[in-house]
Amino acid sequence: xxxxxxxxxxxxxxxxxxxxxxxxxxxxxxxxxxxxxxxxxxxxxxxxxxxxxxxxxxxxxxxxxxxxxxxxxxxxxxxxxxxxxxxxxxxxxxxxxxxxxxxxxxxxxxxxxxxxxxxxxxxxxxxxxxxxxxxxxxxxxxxxxxxxxxxxxxxxxxxxxxxxxxxxxxxxxxxxxxxxxxxxxxxxxxxxxxxxxxxxxxxxxxxxxxxxxxxxxxxxxxxxxxxxxxxxxxxxxxxxxxxxxxxxxxxxxxxxxxxxxxxxxxxxxx
Amino acid sequence: xxxxxxxxxxxxxxxxxxxxxxxxxxxxxxxxxxxxxxxxxxxxxxxxxxxxxxxxxxxxxxxxxxxxxxxxxxxxxxxxxxxxxxxxxxxxxxxxxxxxxxxxxxxxxxxxxxxxxxxxxxxxxxxxxxxxxxxxxxxxxxxxxxxxxxxxxxxxxxxxxxxxxxxxxxxxxxxxxxxxxxxxxxxxxxxxxxxxxxxxxx
Numbered sequence: 074x075x076x077x078x079x080x081x082x083x084x085x086x087x088x089x090x091x092x093x094x095x096x097x098x099x100x101x102x103x104x105x106x107x108x109x110x111x112x113x114x115x116x117x118x119x120x121x122x123x124x125x126x127x128x129x130x131x132x133x134x135x136x137x138x139x140x141x142x143x144x145x146x147x148x149x150x151x152x153x154x155x156x157x158x159x160x161x162x163x164x165x166x167x168x169x170x171x172x173x174x175x176x177x178x179x180x181x182x183x184x185x186x187x188x189x190x191x192x193x194x195x196x197x198x199x200x201x202x203x204x205x206x207x208x209x210x211x212x213x214x215x216x217x218x219x220x221x222x223x224x225x226x227x228x229x230x231x232x233x234x235x236x237x238x239x240x241x242x243x244x245x246x247x248x249x250x251x252x253x254x255x256x257x258x259x260x261x262x263x264x265x266x267x268x269x270x271x272x273x274x275x276x277x278x279x280x281x282x283x284x285x286x287x288x289x290x291x292x293x294x295x296x297x298x299x300x301x302x303x304x305x306x307x308x309x310x311x312x313x314x315x316x317x318x319x320x321x322x323x324x325x326x327x328x329x330x331x332x333x334x335x336x337x338x339x340x341x342x343x
Numbered sequence: 344x345x346x347x348x349x350x351x352x353x354x355x356x357x358x359x360x361x362x363x364x365x366x367x368x369x370x371x372x373x374x375x376x377x378x379x380x381x382x383x384x385x386x387x388x389x390x391x392x393x394x395x396x397x398x399x400x401x402x403x404x405x406x407x408x409x410x411x412x413x414x415x416x417x418x419x420x421x422x423x424x425x426x427x428x429x430x431x432x433x434x435x436x437x438x439x440x441x442x443x444x445x446x447x448x449x450x451x452x453x454x455x456x457x458x459x460x461x462x463x464x465x466x467x468x469x470x471x472x473x474x475x476x477x478x479x480x481x482x483x484x485x486x487x488x489x490x491x492x493x494x495x496x497x498x499x500x501x502x503x504x505x506x507x508x509x510x511x512x513x514x515x516x517x518x519x520x521x522x523x524x525x526x527x528x529x530x531x532x533x534x535x536x537x538x539x540x541x542x543x544x545x
Contacts, residue, residue, distance in 0.1 A: 212381065
């Protein structure tokens with residue numbers, strides 16, 4: 074313990090152990106029970122209670138397939154059950170280029186191909202400008218974009234005849250991993266329920282909006298999404314990662330304790 | 344000085360457009376033109392992508408030209424950019440392969456584990472009572488986020504929920520209010536012609 078390892082060796086050993094610890098559940102599934110968060114119930118009920126014929130706008134702003142996208146996929150799955158039943162209609166847009174890269178993979182995962190494009194769902198594609206895009210879509214989507222992602226004029230898509238502004242929507246979902254302020258400013262408080270899919274670390278940022286009734290429900294990757302998948306009865310990425318997250322967090326805490334013990338021991342030696 | 348080079352012109356445009364948008368938003372008058380103005384914002388934002396390509400290309404060309412440290416990585420960057428660009432437009436199977444087998448797994452490896460690991464390993468030393476408190480908060484909050492948490496101690500999770508619901512949310516509420524006041528200040532300063540950062544002035 075007295076001889077100090079080179080920093081790069083320390084980092085390599087820590088990273089190697091991280092991989093090993095994350096791999097443990099693949100060999101020995103821990104099977105730790107996943108609880109369903111009250112916020113998950115709120116979100117689930119909110120989607121179930123949208124009146125028939127409602128249009129849902131899904132605004133994707135991030136592509137982290139194994140983190141935020143697991144939550145997006147889970148929310149999409151619940152919405153799509155009702156879209157397939159002919160009860161809801163879905164319009165998807167992105168404000169940044171990231172989601173576009175993985176969108177085809179997402180469509181395959183969600184089996185959107187078996188839906189009637191233009192009638193049951195529409196993909197608007199990229200509307201650049203972040204908050205400016207949200208503001209434009211909320212006020213007049215046809216002014217913000219004249220064609221969908223595939224170049225079809227919006228005027229030729231039957232679903233878009235019913236969607237002009239936020240007043241025509243039954244629900245807005247924004248998938249993101251950053252400050253919730255822009256969607257809350259542009260979509261929130263306008264009489265349409267707002268769901269945010271956002272990173273775990275942003276929960277404190279979202280809470281003031283939740284308490285003010287601007288965000289009706291939120292979903293975060295990891296444990297909450299695993300509970301959501303359990304509620305839907307359709308286990309996905311979050312469930313498969315739940316055990317690995319437990320082992321890696323345990324490892325991180327051991328690592329934190331270890332580095333502190335070594336730090337203070339070395340300090341006392343000096 | 345040419346009228347086009349004087350700062351009064353862009354300042355006037357900025358102020359008139361902003362006042363008009365605020366007026367339209369609160370009165371409902373002239374919403375059609377306001378919608379058009381917002382669409383211009385989207386059109387301008389489209390050019391941001393082009394500016395990004397120009398900037399990154401310029402940066403790496405200069406790095407290669409001057410043989411600055413790490414210049415071989417600039418070659419890698421250009422190869423990746425060109426391959427990715429052409430695959431996206433002309434070879435869909437190759438593009439899908441890049442997304443599924445390179446982009447997504449590498450993104451997951453970078454975002455999900457190793458950068459966090461570095462922070463934990465190098466940055467989590469309790470050098471004072473305050474940093475010790477932060478580490479304690481991090482520990483209990485991390486346990487709240489995983490299914491292992493309730494098995495270790497339900498009591499710790501109650502502390503974590505309290506930290507999340509009261510001190511942290513309280514702080515962020517203050518931050519949110521501060522941002523709101525800041526935006527209002529910015530608008531007032533811009534209307535009065537005191538805000539000039541968009542002209543490249545301090």
